[in-house]
Amino acid sequence: MDIFFLIIVLIILFILIGIFVKRRSVKIQYIKMKLSKSERKGIIESVFHKNFLFYEHLNNTFKEKLITDSYILSELIDIDSIGIKITDEIKYTIFGLAGLLILGDENPNYFPNLTSVVVYPKMYISDQKGQNKSVNLGESWNFGVVVLSWCDVVNGAQNFSDGHNGALHEFAHQLDQQSGQADGIPANLNTDYYTWKNTFDKEYNNLIKEMENAEYDSIDFYGTTNKAEFFAVSTETFFEKPALMKAEHPELYNLLVRYYKIDPEKIFFR
Numbered sequence: 561m562d563i564f565f566l567i568i569v570l571i572i573l574f575i576l577i578g579i580f581v582k583r584r585s586v587k588i589q590y591i592k593m594k595l596s597k598s599e600r601k602g603i604i605e606s607v608f609h610k611n612f613l614f615y616e617h618l619n620n621t622f623k624e625k626l627i628t629d630s631y632i633l634s635e636l637i638d639i640d641s642i643g644i645k646i647t648d649e650i651k652y653t654i655f656g657l658a659g660l661l662i663l664g665d666e667n668p669n670y671f672p673n674l675t676s677v678v679v680y681p682k683m684y685i686s687d688q689k690g691q692n693k694s695v696n697l698g699e700s701w702n703f704g705v706v707v708l709s710w711c712d713v714v715n716g717a718q719n720f721s722d723g724h725n726g727a728l729h730e731f732a733h734q735l736d737q738q739s740g741q742a743d744g745i746p747a748n749l750n751t752d753y754y755t756w757k758n759t760f761d762k763e764y765n766n767l768i769k770e771m772e773n774a775e776y777d778s779i780d781f782y783g784t785t786n787k788a789e790f791f792a793v794s795t796e797t798f799f800e801k802p803a804l805m806k807a808e809h810p811e812l813y814n815l816l817v818r819y820y821k822i823d824p825e826k827i828f829f830r
């Protein structure tokens with residue numbers, strides 16, 4: 561009887577998930593159609609020209625995809641603010657950076673767990689229940705919220721080769737959190753679990769050793785905090801310092817090429 565009940569519950573669950581996925585894909589098709597008939601394309605592209613120096617290096621296919629994906633994200637995910645008015649520049653710079661993480665994916669799922677982005681004008685004090693107060697530039701929460709400071713976002717976007725990009729960092733945490741708690745092992749690895757874990761653990765431990773020996777690395781030592789931070793910081797380095805990362809960490813670089821389905825050295829810095 562118990563097993564029968566469980567099977568019924570599972571069937572209902574699969575049907576509900578199926579309906580949700582179907583509704584979402586119909587909505588995405590509708591948003592794409594809306595974009596083709598609006599003037600938004602021009603507005604988004606002018607924001608990209610202003611804040612993304614790499615934009616002119618992208619080929620036309622990637623340019624088109626980044627515009628479309630940013631617009632879809634801006635329609636699917638709420639953007640709220642505290643102490644700053646959300647402008648087109650803020651909206652499309654933020655969703656443009658989120659769009660970079662799915663640029664190589666022909667059929668992205670558009671951060672299915674992410675429901676809201678909250679923007680502060682600059683660094684802010686986080687005062688979550690049960691946690692100590694801290695000054696923050698950004699956060700990514702398991703319950704589908706990313707918090708960003710605009711000052712940090714725009715600095716990161718306009719200096720796209722220094723290895724620091726707060727928005728890419730927080731959206732990378734969201735990818736990691738799609739598979740539960742952030743642990744440096746995101747969903748949809750495109751490689752087997754053990755290859756990912758072995759490479760990641762080895763590189764993470766090497767970074768800790770380098771920090772202890774005060775050596776240099778293209779990956780920021782903040783990545784030694786834990787494996788979730790290592791994934792987020794590696795993502796920043798991957799997109800912003802690909803040539804250096806490829807030379808210093810070829811295995812890790814290739815793993816991220818497979819994960820993001822893109823080679824930043826070839827498409828952003830050609």
Ligand SMILES: [Zn+2]
Pocket residue numbers: 729733788789792
């Ligand atoms: Zn982080």
